[in-house]
Amino acid sequence: MPKVTQExxxxxxxxxxxxxxxxxxEHGYEGATVAKLEEATGLSRGAIFHYFENKNDLFxxxxxxxxxxxxxxxxxxxxxxxxRALAAENPEWLAxxxxxxxxxxxxxxxxxxxxxxxxxxxxxxxxWFEQQQAEGKLRDDVSWLELGRFTTSxxxxxxxxxxxxxPFDVEAMxxxxxxxxxxxPKPQKVRRPRPxxxxxx
Amino acid sequence: MPKVTQExxxxxxxxxxxxxxxxxxEHGYEGATVAKLEEATGLSRGAIFHYFENKNDLFxxxxxxxxxxxxxxxxxxxxxxxxRALAAENPEWLAxxxxxxxxxxxxxxxxxxxxxxxxxxxxxxxxWFEQQQAEGKLRDDVSWLELGRFTTSxxxxxxxxxxxxxPFDVEAMxxxxxxxxxxxPKPQKVRRPRPxxxxxx
Numbered sequence: 001m002p003k004v005t006q007e008x009x010x011x012x013x014x015x016x017x018x019x020x021x022x023x024x025x026e027h028g029y030e031g032a033t034v035a036k037l038e039e040a041t042g043l044s045r046g047a048i049f050h051y052f053e054n055k056n057d058l059f060x061x062x063x064x065x066x067x068x069x070x071x072x073x074x075x076x077x078x079x080x081x082x083x084r085a086l087a088a089e090n091p092e093w094l095a096x097x098x099x100x101x102x103x104x105x106x107x108x109x110x111x112x113x114x115x116x117x118x119x120x121x122x123x124x125x126x127x128w129f130e131q132q133q134a135e136g137k138l139r140d141d142v143s144w145l146e147l148g149r150f151t152t153s154x155x156x157x158x159x160x161x162x163x164x165x166x167p168f169d170v171e172a173m174x175x176x177x178x179x180x181x182x183x184x185p186k187p188q189k190v191r192r193p194r195p196x197x198x199x200x201x
Numbered sequence: 202m203p204k205v206t207q208e209x210x211x212x213x214x215x216x217x218x219x220x221x222x223x224x225x226x227e228h229g230y231e232g233a234t235v236a237k238l239e240e241a242t243g244l245s246r247g248a249i250f251h252y253f254e255n256k257n258d259l260f261x262x263x264x265x266x267x268x269x270x271x272x273x274x275x276x277x278x279x280x281x282x283x284x285r286a287l288a289a290e291n292p293e294w295l296a297x298x299x300x301x302x303x304x305x306x307x308x309x310x311x312x313x314x315x316x317x318x319x320x321x322x323x324x325x326x327x328x329w330f331e332q333q334q335a336e337g338k339l340r341d342d343v344s345w346l347e348l349g350r351f352t353t354s355x356x357x358x359x360x361x362x363x364x365x366x367x368p369f370d371v372e373a374m375x376x377x378x379x380x381x382x383x384x385x386p387k388p389q390k391v392r393r394p395r396p397x398x399x400x401x402x
Binding site for chain 2: 028095098099103106142149150152153155157158159163164168169175176180
């Protein structure tokens with residue numbers, strides 16, 4: 001009997017998640033029947049449900065993956081790349097995700113699992129923001145928490161837009177976001193200062 | 202027979218909408234049965250469905266009302282007040298609205314009706330942004346469209362937050378939004394001008 005390595009198990013698990021994501025995106029949560037999940041993953045239901053208890057469990061896993069994804073990109077490649085990744089997301093998948101996530105907000109187990117993942121990431125994200133403030137890259141007249149809330153709310157609002165089939169110009173959004181949260185330019189950057197002509201009320 | 206004025210009809214219609222909004226907020230879209238709608242409005246189903254064809258119709262009307270509401274506040278009382286109104290919204294109602302709206306995105310009639318309302322408001326909102334740019338209140342190095350998209354996305358992202366039961370500090374968000382979209386401060390505001398050291402390209 002061939003030895004099944006952890007690596008192999010992980011790869012198979014990821015394969016199922018990727019297939020399931022495609023199936024949910026194409027057919028919606030309800031429409032992604034077990035038969036459709038088999039088709040999209042190329043695996044039998046037996047194989048699929050060896051890794052995940054049921055369809056709901058699969059979906060929760062995908063939702064958690066998405067919730068940590070942008071945080072991971074932020075930590076590894078910075079804020080701009082997180083927004084660029086969102087702009088490149090599959091609109092159908094985002095739409096199913098937002099719709100199903102908000103429906104599942106009544107499901108205490110789902111909420112608890114999502115929140116525990118979010119709590120895992122949160123100290124590292126706090127650290128990232130505070131580090132950027134300490135390095136003079138982000139403004140520090142506002143707490144990291146408010147900077148993070150502003151940024152996340154913008155990201156979520158743009159996700160709603162993408163999900164609605166309405167793409168956005170990510171570079172324009174990044175330019176505006178930068179003005180909102182970046183540290184103000186250093187005084188020496190001021191060009192051609194002129195004598196003050198009149199006092200301004 | 203008493204004369205029924207248009208004013209009376211409008212008031213009654215609004216009464217139904219307000220009651221229905223409370224019922225949807227409390228019980229969710231599915232949970233807001235006709236009996237619950239009767240209870241919340243204090244009116245019989247006959248009276249309710251004299252004004253609205255069915256429950257879906259009632260909901261669509263409420264969704265359209267919300268979609269134009271923040272635009273109306275923007276036009277009448279400015280951007281800050283629109284964000285303050287959102288912060289004061291009923292989280293339960295926002296949650297039902299977002300969930301049901303995203304579910305109805307597959308309903309072509311619903312989408313068409315929402316979009317026609319949005320199209321009605323859009324020229325006035327464009328005019329508002331362009332006027333603010335002309336008056337030097339909003340930056341004009343970015344088109345009004347991008348300023349509008351940024352602002353709307355932030356508002357929608359904050360709505361998701363409120364709907365998730367997570368309120369936000371509206372004044373902190375407004376401070377950051379202002380840095381993003383306001384016109385940069387005038388040069389004469391710069392204090393202590395110093396001699397220019399090198400020539401600028």
